[in-house]
Amino acid sequence: MIYILVALISAASVLFTNYFVEKYRRNKEKRNLIREKLEEIYMLVNKIQAMIGEIQTRQLKSFISGEIADFRDTNLYDLHRLRMLIVFYAPSLTSIVNQYADEALSLVMDYSDYVLNLKEMTEAEKAKKRTNIVKRIGNIAKTYYNLVEEIEKIAPQYI
Secondary structure, eight states: OHHHHHHHHHHHHHHHHHHHHHHHHHHHHHHHHHHHHHHHHHHHHHHHHHHHHHHHHHHHHHHHHOOOOOOTTOOOHHHHHHHHHHHHHOGGGHHHHHHHHHHHHHHHHHHHHHHHTGGGSOHHHHHHHHHHHHHHHHHHHHHHHHHHHHHHHHGGGGO
């Protein structure tokens, strides 16, 4: 009788040990995955910010030279990938990422609209539109720094 009791206790302890080891392993894998995705989010945010910097550079060059900058190579895929990653791996950042992505997308669209309608605009309209674009680039930079701060706040949980 005692052997059966010892065997049951041993089996139960093995099951509990295996359960906790497996739970620890899954948690560790999940934390590693989230950390990797946060790193990817950070890289995407910086890549998008570089794209916005490129837009700003092209815009300034076009204002100085009077030539129309070409933005057909602007890749908006990264904005959509950023949103998707946030939804799955860092939902607490959803509102600030949506704000950032919306501002960046809107900037690209507004600048494209500006370039397409450049010939029909008066000098006053052009100046107003350029000023608006420059202000929006500044707003995007502020949102970018807020986003990076938020990423840095949650990242230590996954290290």
